[in-house]
Amino acid sequence: MIQKINHIGIAVKSLDEQIPFYRDVLGLTLTGIEEVAEQNVRVAMFEVGEVHIELLEPLSENSPIAKFMEKKGEGMHHIAYQTDDIREELSGFREKGIRLIDSEPRAGAHETQIAFLHPKSSGRVLTEICQTAGGSQ
Ligand code: CO
Numbered sequence: 001m002i003q004k005i006n007h008i009g010i011a012v013k014s015l016d017e018q019i020p021f022y023r024d025v026l027g028l029t030l031t032g033i034e035e036v037a038e039q040n041v042r043v044a045m046f047e048v049g050e051v052h053i054e055l056l057e058p059l060s061e062n063s064p065i066a067k068f069m070e071k072k073g074e075g076m077h078h079i080a081y082q083t084d085d086i087r088e089e090l091s092g093f094r095e096k097g098i099r100l101i102d103s104e105p106r107a108g109a110h111e112t113q114i115a116f117l118h119p120k121s122s123g124r125v126l127t128e129i130c131q132t133a134g135g136s137q
Helices: 015-025 064-072 086-095
Strands: 002-011 029-036 041-048 051-058 075-083 113-117 127-131
Touching: 002 064, 002 127, 015 029, 015 041, 015 051, 051 064, 064 075, 075 086, 086 113, 086 127
Parallel strands: 002 051, 075 127
Antiparallel strands: 002 075, 029 041, 041 051, 113 127
């Protein structure tokens, strides 16, 4: 079951340039910076209540984030909904004819399992489903 919005992903060219807006202007707490090798990105995470804002900086030209910014520039990248059972969600999506980018869950930041839906099946909003390490927390 989808439980809440876990995070909103924002594509940035440089964490160093964008962190001050979120930390010093909005006053959000920076909870960590981590590299996600699978996606070739460095991620800065901020807390806003129960939701996280993730700034995504590409580490190479072939990072999906670099490719996104080539087409659309910096800005909103994806919305991530948290579920207590990512495999069940994915099989439900398949039954409903939803196109998936990831047919199997893969490793995300912060020990989560994630999967992306194809934007053509989600109103052009890149949509991620994620399950946290603790399952239903
Ligand atoms: Co995400």
